[in-house]
Amino acid sequence: MRSLQIRQTLILIVLTIIYLCFELGFNARLLDVVGGNVKPEDVEGVEFYGRSLSGIAAALVVLQLMWRRRLKNGGKGGTGPGWIKIIVCCVVTAGVVFGVLKTTVNVLVNTRDAEFRRMAFNTTLLQRSLVGGSLQLQGLVDDPTLFAKPEGKSFLALFPFLAVSVKHLDERMGPAKEQLVRANVRQVAGGPAGYYDKYQEAMRELAGKWELYAGIIPDTDAGLRAKQQSSWQEYVSSLSRRGWQPHSVPMRRQAAVVNNVRKKVPVPANWKTDDERGFRAAVKRRYTAEAASKGVSVRGERIPPGLSFAAFVARPGVQAELREALKLPAGATVQAAYANPAEFGRLFDQFLDRQTAERLVEYRASRTDFENGGRFFHEGKEAARAAIVPPVALFFSLLGAIGHFSKLLYLIATVVLLLLAMRRGEQAGADGQLSRRSAWIATGVLATAFAGTWGVLSVLDNNVTRSELFRQMLDWTRQPEPDSTRWNIAGKAILANITHVVAVGQGYSYPVNEAIRIHVLQGIHYGYHAHQK
Template identity: 30%
Template sequence: MTETVMDASAKLRFGLKKLKVSKGAKNATYPSRREVIAMMAITGIYLMFEVAFAARLLDVVGSTTDLDTIEQIERAGRIISGIALTLVVWTAAVLPWQRRIPLDAPFRRTKSLATLALSAAACCIVSFVVQETILDRISQGSSPAQRQAASTLTLVSASVQNERAVLDGIDFEAVDRGSPEAKTFLALLPALALSVDRLEERTADAIDQLLERQAQRALGPPGEMFTEAYYPTMNALKAAYNDAYLDAAARHREAIAWIPDEQRRLYREYRNGLGRWTPTTLPRSRHDRVRSKLRAEGVPVPYNWRLTDKQGFFDAVEREIRQRADPPYNQAMQQAFGHALPDDLRPSTFFAAAGVQARWHEELGMPASIALAPDLSPESFKTQVYDAWVRQIVAERKPLYLAGVEQFKEDGAHYADGIEAIRVAYVPLVAFGFSILGALVHSFKTLNFAAQATVGSGTARRRWSGKVLKALLAAIVIYTGVGMAREENPVTQSVLFRDLEATTTEVAGPIYAAIIRSIIQLQAHLYPAAEAIRRHLLLGITYDFDPETETPAFETLASTDDLSTSSSLKDEAQGRMMPALLHGLAEDVRTDNPGQ
């Protein structure tokens, strides 16, 4: 009887313990306040970097069409998108799984940290691959006509960004080119205008002007190139002529000047050494002995040298002397000029020497076909050098923009150029889309974590209140985002944008056109706050951590803004008449689409 009571008591205690464990396991499915606060902090910190990246992204893609520059910032965006995906996966899957691990499980902390790290790495890889796949599908799936149009549009966009051209249908007197909406529009212009008919006809007359001004911008003003590049390099070459060339050339000339005397002296000694014999009477059995003796005495005649070959003897003497005199001289020339030079150059012929010209062109980064001369005036330099360089750049690049559609096919000469242009056109759109989506989603998540930390999840009522508050916050974020995306600005009110939008809607569909409009209108609201966070809270971070580029990781480390346009360039641009591009687009669209 006693044993029965004891067994029943043990079973009761075991059942109560099991009930407690079960109850604890149920409570563990909800995050603790500590976990919620930690995730709120992590998500909030991420959100600051996300919105700051959105500002930097706009600054970059709104001011350049260089694919390397755009892809560098876009790769940073892929990492940020990977972190965004990581936070979602942690919240939805990893952390709930970790809460179900018993507290006394072996290696519980190690498993948790390893899972967090592996999931983060996997999410970053997935983000990178997904975005690259999207861009590859777009670029590889483009038509030859789209690749041709994209090549032209990247040139148009770059010219308008740099104030080298204007667009028909948008008043840049009223629209600030530096405004968020204008920069977004110019960044998305290639993607938006791909649907325009007869694009090559609308821009053909302006191609020469656009390329010329793009080359001028790349080279800088002629006066600046004269004072900061041409003149210093000319003076450096003059100094090298006086300090290095003259002395080395004099020593070299002195070393080889006695070659004729040495040739005659050694030949006389050779003849005297034959004794009563002459080169023609000496028995052939002794010829090898004579040749060996001459080589031993420093006259390197060939093994098959004929004893009667006086010129061959003289050549061997000269070769031996030059083998001693030429290497030090050539080494001095290589160190000073990077090329071998003759030793008899006068000041008047020095700069025309091929080696000096090659070195000068290398210093200036200039094509070898442009002749350089010393002591040019600024006016002569502009006419003979600067303008010639601009013309050569235009001549090299112009065939791309005048090429027919067939040259943009897979086996065409400009297929790779077209693919690159398509990426330039769509990388900003894809990057903007992921960046804005990440900012909105994690704004909601940060607010939601704050609400969970305030309300808690200890009781069913608190959990119900948290769900209601979560739905309310989601509605607020969506309403705010939609409201900002629907608010028009001077760019989306312009005739050009409306006509491009109408064409895009007809060709690519209303969803695609609505996405571009929404991005342009959202940026007008998001950019000011995002830029303030980037500059003030994050020390001007530039998201450029590539050591091979000149852009520092933080703007506070730089002395100048790498994307700024010099005042002299702006003055030069404003002093010229800029070509109007996409001329007549509004009329054409209205004719083709009378209902618009």
């Protein structure tokens, strides 16, 4: 019986090691995603793998318990659960845990009040400003490369959640809010160079419209090709009614056929009835002339034919269309070309002015605007998710890693104790496995490993957690409300401890986790590619 138990435990050790490799690799990737300018689609994509791994972790626990019960009750042919039942229970457990974690996050987000959503919306601006380098926080580590390091990424992931607890945040960031919004708009636009790319794209699209307007139509134009094809088919059909083909028109009838064609298509008088290329060229001439003679209407303005591209661009209707495409304020003038960067810079400044003014309305909105049904409710909800999901995801990932590392030590201790018991000839316990004393020792290893790891991370520090700012933010997190109960105070203390452990644990474990992801797991990306960031 003990030899079977040893074999079973060794298999569980192997499965746990495999799981830990994937969990630790995922933890590194998760920190890459949430430790910066968080995009909801990136977090959601990588969290699918996180919830899946959590489900697998729970399934491994169920497998261990049910397999132990099967072995205790006689194995195959005994009264214990069969393999089909074990597999079904593991799959169901994984699915339930996956769903519970997703529901938990949704509940945490959906139950936040309007003030939390408003504050989260503002703190995500601060986070983006930190990533973009337009904001520096007093009391934090004075290191320009901080946010490229694991401890800096951990701080960025935790920052929105911690900042929500800061009292009078609006007053603190108020004077700099416009500057931060402007810097963020500039960064999102890609600076003058990125905005110039958008300008060129808009002008290329406009040039295509002008070419149609001016009758400069390429052979590849879809409308032209359709007209050429339909005209040729109509010509061929008219011949077929007489039993002819373009190459078989009788010589005596060719002049009449050409004259009949010229009523619709301006082919030359000496055109040959089987000259399809000449026919299509004639169709193009008519198509081009008709397009040029019509003129166009843009935003309700009738633009007369014959204008140059620069004159076409200068028309009020075209300018209105360009202002909308380039998100410019009313009254801004877009030129067909710019002689130097300084001239284009003035246009870019106008873009910044308009976008900054529009975004400031959001960041200066009141609590009412973030209520359910308010004009910024959706934006506030997304900001709340961006503030809540990263720390929660990092916590569960770290918890799973510590828990299964402790479980791994428990399994190893179990094997060692079983081998020692066999060597000493000790009688097995009632369950056919460890004696009561040995079982307590193995359980003690599990508890000590978990509590010891958590305790060590609770007292350790890194550059960020030693900083005055981080300690102050944790103090704000612990600070009780006037009507707080003992449970509320204890909950805040636990939350502060979890925050510290996550900040320290992620910082110290990232190099090992990333090495496992790259070298052991062959660079698995968990649904996230770094260039997307």
